[in-house]
Amino acid sequence: MPAAILRxxxxxxGDLVVVTAPSGRLEPGEEPLLARGVAILERMGFRVRVxxxxxxxxxxxxxxxxxxxxxxxxNALLRDPEVRAVVAHTGGQxxxxxLDLIDLDAIRAxxxxxxxxxxxxxLHMALHSRTGLVGFHADIATHGFGGDWYTLGDAxxxxxxxxxxxxxxxxxxxxxxxxAREVWETWRPGSAEGRLFGGxxxxxxxxxxxxxxxxxxxxxxxxxxxEELQRPVSRIWNDLHTLRLSGVLNRIAxxxxxxxxxxxxxxxxxxxxxxxxxxLDVLGGRDIPVLAQxxxxxxxxxxxxxxxVRARVDADNRTLTLLEPAVTKG
Numbered sequence: 001m002p003a004a005i006l007r008x009x010x011x012x013x014g015d016l017v018v019v020t021a022p023s024g025r026l027e028p029g030e031e032p033l034l035a036r037g038v039a040i041l042e043r044m045g046f047r048v049r050v051x052x053x054x055x056x057x058x059x060x061x062x063x064x065x066x067x068x069x070x071x072x073x074x075n076a077l078l079r080d081p082e083v084r085a086v087v088a089h090t091g092g093q094x095x096x097x098x099l100d101l102i103d104l105d106a107i108r109a110x111x112x113x114x115x116x117x118x119x120x121x122x123l124h125m126a127l128h129s130r131t132g133l134v135g136f137h138a139d140i141a142t143h144g145f146g147g148d149w150y151t152l153g154d155a156x157x158x159x160x161x162x163x164x165x166x167x168x169x170x171x172x173x174x175x176x177x178x179x180a181r182e183v184w185e186t187w188r189p190g191s192a193e194g195r196l197f198g199g200x201x202x203x204x205x206x207x208x209x210x211x212x213x214x215x216x217x218x219x220x221x222x223x224x225x226x227e228e229l230q231r232p233v234s235r236i237w238n239d240l241h242t243l244r245l246s247g248v249l250n251r252i253a254x255x256x257x258x259x260x261x262x263x264x265x266x267x268x269x270x271x272x273x274x275x276x277x278x279x280l281d282v283l284g285g286r287d288i289p290v291l292a293q294x295x296x297x298x299x300x301x302x303x304x305x306x307x308x309v310r311a312r313v314d315a316d317n318r319t320l321t322l323l324e325p326a327v328t329k330g
């Protein structure tokens with residue numbers, strides 16, 4: 001059976017949050033974005049330290065370091081009692097290289113929020129599968145909190161999101177309905193409740209081929225959320241069929257689809273298939289609600305989605321509600 005849900009301790013004002021590079025390196029020109037992201041985290045009331053891994057002068061190929069270096073850095077943060085949360089500065093293509101080097105006992109002894117999206121969602125899903133840790137599919141420091149939206153976007157919406165993040169991370173209470181930036185889409189009607197699980201779709205498929213794949217029971221009655229970028233819909237169709245063949249789609253209670261980024265429709269022979277078409281095609285006659293164009297993915301801002309927390313999907317009224325706290329009182 002899958003591990004029980006492991007909630008991190010609620011953050012307090014003044015707690016130390018470390019921005020690190022668990023996947024991609026810091027690229028030229030990203031320093032101002034990083035500084036702005038740090039400022040947003042400080043606005044939430046936290047002390048922020050930037051890890052030495054976030055340094056343009058270091059890195060290996062597309063990563064911030066070798067797998068052993070990245071694992072050593074992450075493990076040090078997991079073991080340090082002063083560090084209360086870990087925020088990824090960006091995504092990338094490196095976390096799969098060190099999953100087997102992570103100190104899972106350190107997570108069980110002192111669970112902490114790990115925050116990020118894209119390749120970081122692979123980390124969330126793997127650690128949740130092995131330990132039950134509630135990971136936070138949420139904005140990254142550079143192109144998330146440090147992006148133009150948090151600096152130049154609508155001030156009222158920005159304040160709303162900063163308040164939401166602060167509540168999700170610091171209060172051991174159910175956050176309630178997540179605020180939509182625009183009206184979401186109903187791709188299949190209905191409502192359901194279940195525990196959130198998901199992330200970047202192609203990373204979930206990648207995880208299925210490893211010992212860190214979620215147990216089938218993890219999907220029983222779950223709310224599966226996913227997003228995708230830079231893929232044709234034909235690839236997404238294949239990935240969703242992989243989940244169908246593995247039995248995932250027969251177990252879930254609902255599906256939530258994020259905002260796609262550079263996802264191209266299929267056009268050939270006078271036929272056109274959009275993302276909605278391929279999702280509903282693979283689901284077939286399965287009677288589950290599908291809520292789409294929800295504010296998460298390779299877009300800013302991301303709503304925080306804590307893995308393992310019970311949520312209610314109401315596709316008829318186009319709402320997504322967190323029914324449980326993501327953190328616990330320390």
